[in-house]
Amino acid sequence: MHLSPDNIIFWQYGFVKINATIVFTWGLMLVLGLCSKLVTRGLSKDLTRSRWQNLLEIIVTGITQQIREVGLVQPRKYLGFIGTLFLFVATANLFTIFPGYEPPTGSLSTTTALAICVFVAVPLFGISDCGLKKYLREYLKPTFIMLPFNVVSELSRTLALAARLFGNMMSGSMILAILLTITPYLFPIVLSALGLLTGMVQAYIFSILAAVYIAAATQPSNAVNNSEPNENLKVSKE
Amino acid sequence: MLIDWFTVGAQVLNFLILVWLLKRFLYQPILDAIDTRELRIAKELADADAQKADASRARDDYQNKHIAFKKERDALMQQATETANTERLRLLSEARQAAATLSEQRHESMQRELMVLQREIGRRTQQEVFAIARKALNDLAGGDLETRIVDRFIDRLNHLGRDEKDGLVLALQHSREPLLVRSVFDLPPAQRATLEAVIQTLLGAETKTHYEMTPDLVSGIELSCGGQKVAWNIDEYLASLQKGLEDLLSVTSATKTVKKSAETNEKVEQGT
Numbered sequence: 001m002h003l004s005p006d007n008i009i010f011w012q013y014g015f016v017k018i019n020a021t022i023v024f025t026w027g028l029m030l031v032l033g034l035c036s037k038l039v040t041r042g043l044s045k046d047l048t049r050s051r052w053q054n055l056l057e058i059i060v061t062g063i064t065q066q067i068r069e070v071g072l073v074q075p076r077k078y079l080g081f082i083g084t085l086f087l088f089v090a091t092a093n094l095f096t097i098f099p100g101y102e103p104p105t106g107s108l109s110t111t112t113a114l115a116i117c118v119f120v121a122v123p124l125f126g127i128s129d130c131g132l133k134k135y136l137r138e139y140l141k142p143t144f145i146m147l148p149f150n151v152v153s154e155l156s157r158t159l160a161l162a163a164r165l166f167g168n169m170m171s172g173s174m175i176l177a178i179l180l181t182i183t184p185y186l187f188p189i190v191l192s193a194l195g196l197l198t199g200m201v202q203a204y205i206f207s208i209l210a211a212v213y214i215a216a217a218t219q220p221s222n223a224v225n226n227s228e229p230n231e232n233l234k235v236s237k238e
Numbered sequence: 239m240l241i242d243w244f245t246v247g248a249q250v251l252n253f254l255i256l257v258w259l260l261k262r263f264l265y266q267p268i269l270d271a272i273d274t275r276e277l278r279i280a281k282e283l284a285d286a287d288a289q290k291a292d293a294s295r296a297r298d299d300y301q302n303k304h305i306a307f308k309k310e311r312d313a314l315m316q317q318a319t320e321t322a323n324t325e326r327l328r329l330l331s332e333a334r335q336a337a338a339t340l341s342e343q344r345h346e347s348m349q350r351e352l353m354v355l356q357r358e359i360g361r362r363t364q365q366e367v368f369a370i371a372r373k374a375l376n377d378l379a380g381g382d383l384e385t386r387i388v389d390r391f392i393d394r395l396n397h398l399g400r401d402e403k404d405g406l407v408l409a410l411q412h413s414r415e416p417l418l419v420r421s422v423f424d425l426p427p428a429q430r431a432t433l434e435a436v437i438q439t440l441l442g443a444e445t446k447t448h449y450e451m452t453p454d455l456v457s458g459i460e461l462s463c464g465g466q467k468v469a470w471n472i473d474e475y476l477a478s479l480q481k482g483l484e485d486l487l488s489v490t491s492a493t494k495t496v497k498k499s500a501e502t503n504e505k506v507e508q509g510t
Contacts, residue, residue: 006242021245025252029259036264043267045274053271060268076269080261088256104249109242113249 004170005102006109021107028091028104059087063207070211071219078214081121085114086207093169093199097192103199106169108162115162118210119154126217135217161209168202384421388429391459391470392436398468407441409464416446421459422471424451437461 008020039052049057063083067075092105104110126135139150172195179187398406410417417437419425425433434447452460458471 006245015244017242017244019242019245022248022252025249029252029256032256033259033263036260040263040267043271045271045278047275047279049271053268056264056268057272060265061272076265079265079269080257083265084253084257084260087260088253107245107249109245110249112241113246113253116246117250117253 004107004109005104006107008102020102021104021110024092024095024102025104025110028088028095032087032091066208067211070208071215072211078125078211081117081125082207082211082214085118085210086203089114089165089206090200090203093203094196096172096195096199103169105165105199105202106172108166108170111162111166111169114165114206115158118161118213119158121210122154122213122217125214129218138217157209157213161206165202165206168198172198384423384425385429387421387459387470388425388433391461392433394470395436395440395461395468398440402466402468403440406461406463406466406468409466410441410443410445413464415463416448417461417463418448418450419459419461420450420452422451422453425449425459 005020005024009017010020010023011018036056039050039056042050043053044050060079060083063086064075064079067078067082072078089105092103092110095101096103105114123135126138130138139147141150172191176188176191176195179191419433430447430449434445437445437447458469460467460469460471462468
């Protein structure tokens with residue numbers, strides 16, 4: 001029994017190795033990319049459209065709506081990052097229904113990689129929105145004494161993100177494996193279904209938390225920009 | 239060690255590639271399609287609003303035209319009614335005038351007929367009375383009527399009033415023409431001699447007398463000189479008879495005229 005798909009190594013040359021995490025991630029990338037390409041190939045811009053296009057539009061607009069509800073007034077700017085986080089984690093967890101599949105998110109390396117991406121993306125989005133000085137000044141608020149605490153907070157939440165996703169995914173896999181040995185028929189099926197739900201919830205939590213962190217980092221500019229959509233909304237309502 | 243840093247790096251790279259792939263093949267095309275559709279819907283809504291505004295303007299325009307048409311129709315109707323009323327009154331007035339003219343013409347025609355009739359009746363009456371009187375005188379007195387008329391005329395001359403007598407003498411003195419005696423019949427020589435003797439006695443002078451027959455004098459004789467005239471004829475009696483007859487006829491005619499006028503007015507009123 002493998003605690004992590006990292007341990008399933010297909011090929012290794014010194015430091016470089018191709019393990020199950022990377023291979024299944026490539027598979028997910030291939031599936032997502034191909035599906036997107038296939039569906040968006042004959043994209044209809046009229047009022048009538050295919051059911052697959054409808055599904056993708058619902059997913060994309062749903063993610064956009066969630067990002068906006070978090071407080072990011074320009075959701076399309078963050079859609080690529082947050083949407084990909086959600087789709088990758090959700091797809092990775094959804095594919096656990098296939099036998100022999102090991103979710104890449106069950107690897108602490110993957111969740112760490114995603115958390116590092118969030119860790120890097122948060123200041124990048126913050127700096128791009130507010131500027132470097134304003135973003136760095138946020139670490140000194142309310143006083144400069146809070147600087148170390150703010151830094152630790154940044155690091156700890158990155159760690160928490162990684163550990164939360166990994167813990168949930170790994171535990172799901174672990175419990176499933178243990179139950180398979182104890183009660184091989186009924187409980188694994190039920191737990192697989194539960195694992196699907198947990199996976200979707202984790203995908204949602206991971207992406208929403210990333211959105212919240214980004215929103216917190218870009219809050220000063222959001223506060224300024226927040227007034228504009230409301231005014232536009234009033235105008236449009238009139 | 240649960241974390242394999244090579245895998246972490248590879249997964250970061252994989253994730254970034256996936257972000258690029260999904261942006262390229264999923265988000266951008268989907269968002270473009272949504273934007274295009276929303277733009278189209280917005281355009282259609284704007285077009286619909288514009289069409290609605292156009293329809294509203296057209297409706298207002300139609301309503302205004304309808305109101306204007308109604309006003310114009312009412313004005314034309316009122317004008318036509320006034321014209322018809324005016325024409326009706328004019329025609330009515332013309333009809334009344336024509337009726338009045340006809341009535342007047344009829345009245346005048348009746349008056350003329352009445353006068354002719356009266357004249358004819360008078361003439362016939364005179365003739366008849368004269369004939370009857372002559373016959374009666376002949377039967378009763380044994381002399382003809384002319385003799386009695388001359389006797390009556392002589393009697394009238396003898397009993398002439400002073401003023402008439404003086405006027406006659408004065409006229410005879412100033413006139414160069416002889417005395418004119420007009421009668422409806424030819425006076426016999428004996429009666430002429432008697433008459434001349436009476437005149438000479440009356441006027442006190444020798445006078446020339448000229449005799450003339452006039453059918454207009456109904457059974458009478460007339461002496462005239464210089465505008466003065468002394469006469470006796472049956473006309474005086476007949477005039478009284480004629481006056482009574484005229485009064486009777488005029489009363490009858492007036493009653494009929496009033497009745498006919500009332501009927502005519504009633505018909506005209508019913509016609510209007």
